[in-house]
Amino acid sequence: MISRKIFSTISLVVIVLFLAVTITPLTVFAQAQELTSTNFKILDPNIDSGGGAGDSASGDYSLLTSLANPTSDSRATSGSYAYTSGFPAGIMANVPKIICAETDTIAGSNCTYPNANGAQGECGTPGCYDRAKIEVDHQNNPVDTLYLVKLTADVTGTEYYLTTSHTIDTATPTVANNYMTICDINGIDGRTGSGCTPNTDWQSTNLRGLVPGTAYFVQVRALSGNFTETNFSDLSALPDFTTEYPSLSLDIDIADSSGSAAETNPEYVIDLGVLVSDIVQTAPNRIWLDMNTNSQTGMTTYVSDTYAGLNLTTGSGIIDSEDEDLDAPSGSPGGYGLKTATKSQTALGPILDVGTNFQKVGANEVGNLTTSPKGIFQTNTAGANQGMVNNGRASIDVKALVQAANKAGNYQDFIYFTMVGTF
Amino acid sequence: MDTKRLPNSTGVTITPAFTNVALNGSYDLVITNNGKSPVKVRLDAALFTASKSEPQLILIKSTDVTQSELNKRVSFSQSELTLEAGKSETVKVTYKQQTSGFFSGALVTVNGDLITQLNGKDQQVGINGQLASVIVETKLQIGDIPKIITRLQVQPVLGIGDVNLGSEVNLMTEILNGTEDKILTPSGRILGVSNNGQLVIGQQTLTDKLDGKIYPLQSKEVNSTISDTRPFWQRIGNTQYLQEVQLNGEKFYTQRTVFNIPWEIALGVLVIVGIIVVGTLLSKVFNQRRK
Numbered sequence: 061m062i063s064r065k066i067f068s069t070i071s072l073v074v075i076v077l078f079l080a081v082t083i084t085p086l087t088v089f090a091q092a093q094e095l096t097s098t099n100f101k102i103l104d105p106n107i108d109s110g111g112g113a114g115d116s117a118s119g120d121y122s123l124l125t126s127l128a129n130p131t132s133d134s135r136a137t138s139g140s141y142a143y144t145s146g147f148p149a150g151i152m153a154n155v156p157k158i159i160c161a162e163t164d165t166i167a168g169s170n171c172t173y174p175n176a177n178g179a180q181g182e183c184g185t186p187g188c189y190d191r192a193k194i195e196v197d198h199q200n201n202p203v204d205t206l207y208l209v210k211l212t213a214d215v216t217g218t219e220y221y222l223t224t225s226h227t228i229d230t231a232t233p234t235v236a237n238n239y240m241t242i243c244d245i246n247g248i249d250g251r252t253g254s255g256c257t258p259n260t261d262w263q264s265t266n267l268r269g270l271v272p273g274t275a276y277f278v279q280v281r282a283l284s285g286n287f288t289e290t291n292f293s294d295l296s297a298l299p300d301f302t303t304e305y306p307s308l309s310l311d312i313d314i315a316d317s318s319g320s321a322a323e324t325n326p327e328y329v330i331d332l333g334v335l336v337s338d339i340v341q342t343a344p345n346r347i348w349l350d351m352n353t354n355s356q357t358g359m360t361t362y363v364s365d366t367y368a369g370l371n372l373t374t375g376s377g378i379i380d381s382e383d384e385d386l387d388a389p390s391g392s393p394g395g396y397g398l399k400t401a402t403k404s405q406t407a408l409g410p411i412l413d414v415g416t417n418f419q420k421v422g423a424n425e426v427g428n429l430t431t432s433p434k435g436i437f438q439t440n441t442a443g444a445n446q447g448m449v450n451n452g453r454a455s456i457d458v459k460a461l462v463q464a465a466n467k468a469g470n471y472q473d474f475i476y477f478t479m480v481g482t483f
Numbered sequence: 484m485d486t487k488r489l490p491n492s493t494g495v496t497i498t499p500a501f502t503n504v505a506l507n508g509s510y511d512l513v514i515t516n517n518g519k520s521p522v523k524v525r526l527d528a529a530l531f532t533a534s535k536s537e538p539q540l541i542l543i544k545s546t547d548v549t550q551s552e553l554n555k556r557v558s559f560s561q562s563e564l565t566l567e568a569g570k571s572e573t574v575k576v577t578y579k580q581q582t583s584g585f586f587s588g589a590l591v592t593v594n595g596d597l598i599t600q601l602n603g604k605d606q607q608v609g610i611n612g613q614l615a616s617v618i619v620e621t622k623l624q625i626g627d628i629p630k631i632i633t634r635l636q637v638q639p640v641l642g643i644g645d646v647n648l649g650s651e652v653n654l655m656t657e658i659l660n661g662t663e664d665k666i667l668t669p670s671g672r673i674l675g676v677s678n679n680g681q682l683v684i685g686q687q688t689l690t691d692k693l694d695g696k697i698y699p700l701q702s703k704e705v706n707s708t709i710s711d712t713r714p715f716w717q718r719i720g721n722t723q724y725l726q727e728v729q730l731n732g733e734k735f736y737t738q739r740t741v742f743n744i745p746w747e748i749a750l751g752v753l754v755i756v757g758i759i760v761v762g763t764l765l766s767k768v769f770n771q772r773r774k
Contacts, residue, residue, distance in 0.1 A: 186496065225688055268694070272499065306501040310593070310612045311494020311518065323493060325520035326594050332606035347610055350493050355500070356695065357538050364544075370606060433542045440537070458608060471606045478590070478613035480531065482539050482698070483501035 153205055153284035155293055159195040161278045161300035163188040171195050174260045177450055181407040182264045184448025185352035187304040189272040191265035194300075196280050198242050203254040205284040206239035210292060211267070214275035214299045226262065227269040239283060272306060275299035304354060306483045310361075311350035319348060320402070320453065335462040335471075340386040340424040343458040346401060347475075351411065351437065351452040355481040358440040358447030360414065362433030362478045363398065369429070370396045370460060370471035377467035379460065381429040385422045386461040393465035396473070397426025399457045400436065406451035409439045418456070426459050433478055447482070493517050495524070495566070495593045497614045503621045509577040512559075512616055514591055516566035522593050524564050526574060528557035529590040530582060531617055533663065533699035540586060540617055540698075548582070556580035557587050557618070578618050584663045588617040619666050621731045628733065630661035635673070635726040635737040640708075641746065648746040650711045650718065656689060658728060659702040667697040671728035675709045678720040685709040689728065697730075715745035 160170035164187025165178035171193045175181035179188055196207055209222035220228035221238045222245070233239070243249040247262030270276070278300040279292035314330060315322035330343045353359045370379040379394040386395045400418045403411040413419035414435030418427035427434075436456070439449050460471075496515045504510050516522050527550060531540045554562075560575035576589050593612040623631070634657040641649030652675075660667050670690040674683055687707040697703050711718055726737040 186498075223688075225690060227690055269690075305498035305513075307496055307498045308500040308614045309494055309496040309517070310614055312593075312610055312612050314610070323519070325518065326522055328594065328610040330608040330610060332608065335606055341606075343608075349612075352496075353500070360539060360541075362542050370608075432544050440539075460606065472608065474609045474611065476592070476611045476613050478542055478615060480540050480542050480615040480617070481500045483617075483696075 152288045153201045153282040153290050154199040155290045156199050156201065156207055156280045156282045157197040157293055158278050158280055158300065159197045161192060161194045161276075163192045163301050163303050172263070174263050175407050177407045179265075180450050182448075183304075184354035184408055184446075185309060185450050186307050187354060188265060188270075189304045189306050189354055190268070190270050192267040192270060192276075192301050192303065193265050194245075194267060194278055196242060196245050198249075198251075199282075201282050201284050203249065203251050204241065205282050206235065206241060207245060208233055208239050208281050208283070209245065209267075210279045210281075211270075212277040212279075212295075213271070214277065222267065225268075226266050228267065235283070270303050272303050275302040306481060307352075307354055308359065308479050308481050309350070309352040310477065310479045312477070313348040313350070314345045315348055316345050317401070317455070319346065320404070320455075322348065330458050332458065332460050335460060337462055337464055340459060340461045342424070343460075346455040346457055347398075347477075348453065348455045349437070349477060351454070351479060352449060353439070353479075353481050354448050355439075355483050356441075356447045357482040358438060358445075359449070359479055359481045360435050361437040362480065363418075363429065363436045364431055364433045364476050364478070365429040366431070366474040368431050370473050372467055373470045373472055375467070375469065377469065377471075379462060379466055379471060381473075382426075383428040384426065385420075386424040386426060386459055387422065389461055389463070393463040394461050395426065396458075396460040397428050398436070398475075399424075399426050399459060401455040401457050403437070403452075403454045405449050405453070407449075408446040409449035409452055410445065411449060411452040411454050412438050412440065412445075414438050424459055424461075429473070429475065433476075436477070495522060495591070495612065495614065497591050497616055499616060500614070501617050501619065504578045504618050505620060505622060506578060506581055509575055510618075512574045512576045512589060512591075513571050514564075514566060514574065515571040516568055519568050521568060522566050524566055524572075525592045526559045526562045526576075527590045527592065528553040529588050529615060531586040531588055531615070532584070533586070533666075535700050538696070538698035538701055540615075542590075542615060543585075556582060557589060559589065576616070576618075581620070586617050586619060586664060588615055590615055620664070621666075621668070623662075623665060623731050623733050627662050627665055631667070631730060631735065632659040632661065633657070633726065633728045633730075633735040633737050634659075635724065635739050637724050637739045637741050639741065645741065647722070647741050647743045648749055650713075650715075650745075652709055652711075652722075652724070652741060654687060654707045654709060654724065654726075656693075656705045656707070656726060656728070657702060658693075658697055658730070660697045660699055663699050665699065665731070667730045669693040669697060669703065669728060669730055671726065673707065673709065674725045674727070675711060676723045676725060677713075677717075678722065684711045684713060684722065689726075711743075715747045718743045718745050719748060 162169055162171050162179045166180050167177050169178035173182055211220040211228055220230055221233040223229050223237055243254055243256035247259040249256040276299055277295055281290050281292045283289040312328045313322050313324045314328050332341055332343050335341050369381045379396050380392045381396045382391050384390055384395055389395050398418050399420050400413055405411055417434050418436050437454055439447050441447050494517055498513050502510050514524055530543050532543050534541055556579055558577045558579055564572055566572055591614045636655040638653045639647035640651040654673055658669055672689055673687045675685040677684055687709055689705055692705040721740050721742055724739045728735045
């Protein structure tokens with residue numbers, strides 16, 4: 061019997077504990093109009109008008125109120141602040157400023173970027189077509205101040221608000237969807253107490269989903285506590301930035317192997333010189349390609365030719381372009397082709413070979429040219445690669461071999477480098 | 484504010500290199516000579532196809548369509564011009580005829596045909612540069628819709644099978660572009676809706692996670708999470724997860740329902756069941772001892 065009592069007691073305790081866990085505390089609500097409830101009573105609903113210290117009779121507290129003194133506030137020294145007296149306005153945050161708004165700058169720009177080559181170092185050349193970088197100046201507002209960024213399209217006048225996902229939207233802004241701290245907007249806030257974890261994405265470009273070829277005005281307002289939202293910062297006389305278009309740039313230079321910085325003018329001709337039987341001839345000059353794009357997915361440069369070989373200028377005869385080592389030729393007599401030599405870029409990319417089409421190991425090993433385009437260089441987004449590229453430059457050697465079976469005479473060919481972007 | 488700088492490039496630049504134009508529409512193609520000497524430029528129509536393995540457009544030379552036929556499908560206000568150093572020219576490009584399964588575009592050849600420039604001595608190779616401006620139709624046709632698949636998987640972070648014991652669910656969105664000639668620009672969101680359909684308990688914006696386009700025969704996956712912050716007794720029952728994906732102006736909906744038994748309830752039931760079981764066992768033991 062005693063054991064049964066113990067068991068019953070244990071069961072009761074467990075059930076009571078369970079109920080204690082599952083039942084949440086009751087909350088007592090009091091309406092603002094009510095001065096009393098079952099739990100409390102407001103003795104005096106009147107609040108003094110302020111303007112000094114309102115000491116209680118007991119001496120237990122002092123109610124301190126003050127009309128603001130703008131001249132003693134270092135933040136409130138310009139025409140960019142607003143002070144409105146009386147509830148609920150109170151003292152407002154300072155009107156923030158836009159430090160910079162950029163899409164196509166290079167080194168020495170006003171914004172601070174993770175790279176040293178400005179907006180073009182983030183978006184490729186000639187700049188960002190659907191993105192931009194802005195920086196907001198907090199104007200000494202507290203670190204937890206929230207900011208709303210507004211964009212106005214120049215021609216249409218359409219107003220957009222920056223969302224927390226850094227895209228822009230025409231929807232009416234809300235604190236949850238649109239208001240962000242300096243850290244969230246700029247991607248960095250070095251002030252004490254900001255608790256900011258730097259975000260290089262937003263330091264790179266923090267406006268996304270913009271329309272290409274469109275001019276925008278940018279304004280920002282601050283919210284520090286309830287009822288203290290400022291006006292928007294001043295509207296610039298001219299648009300703050302203009303987005304670029306999806307672009308491709310290609311330049312050809314003809315120079316020797318030391319010509320990494322050479323700039324030559326058209327017409328572009330590679331002269332192979334006099335070909336001596338059974339000796340591989342590498343053209344003294346290389347083909348240098350400057351490739352730039354702001355394509356976020358990347359680009360491919362294809363190469364094709366007119367004859368799929370070197371064609372005899374008088375009569376019929378061809379030295380076939382073959383994928384082979386010209387030091388150990390196979391197939392038809394002689395050979396001709398391309399071999400990639402160097403690749404570089406200032407930022408982004410990198411410029412890559414397309415497989416082993418023209419990236420060959422042997423000193424005189426070449427890839428063949430065909431009348432159909434074959435990839436030779438590309439940028440892509442595999443791994444940490446970036447599709448865009450800033451000042452990409454690559455060089456290619458042209459090599460040929462004649463053998464006794466090839467007809468004597470002068471040969472020629474026409475090579476086409478074709479750049480295609482993936483936007 | 485934006486101190487305009489000269490593009491940090493040389494040679495020839497074309498813009499736009501990629502544009503959304505409807506059939507019979509046109510656009511201004513701007514060709515800029517960034518170099519220090521004049522260049523000759525020729526414009527031709529071209530066809531492109533999408534890579535099956537990666538988001539990439541491939542320039543093709545059609546064996547079925549001659550260049551003169553191609554040029555009837557994309558026309559230019561002028562097809563040959565000379566660009567002075569540092570100058571731009573604008574060519575109006577008109578997209579006149581679709582080639583099913585392919586993208587059309589303009590091929591800007593710099594220096595054009597060099598035959599007359601080669602002197603016929605020794606062995607010479609003329610080098611030309613080409614830049615592609617690709618036309619992409621964005622409007623989805625009726626036949627495109629069945630080729631586009633949107634999926635949503637909902638997996639409770641804490642659960643037994645498909646039953647959600649916790650307040651968080653992992654969401655996996657998959658969009659498959661099965662078309663051959665449409666590039667999809669995705670945006671969207673997922674809403675978590677209470678059992679009665681009245682209360683939105685959470686939402687996930689997919690737009691920023693779906694950053695970028697979806698090329699033909701490519702798919703994109705996005706993982707996200709929704710937390711149900713309601714008290715546990717309000718979470719009992721079904722929650723619906725409604726995925727709304729917008730692709731080139733068309734909306735695609737997917738819905739999943741998850742049954743919730745909050746762990747607090749499950750634990751309580753477990754404790755009660757445990758007590759009953761233990762009590763029954765003890766009762767039997769005592770009964771046997773008395774016998």
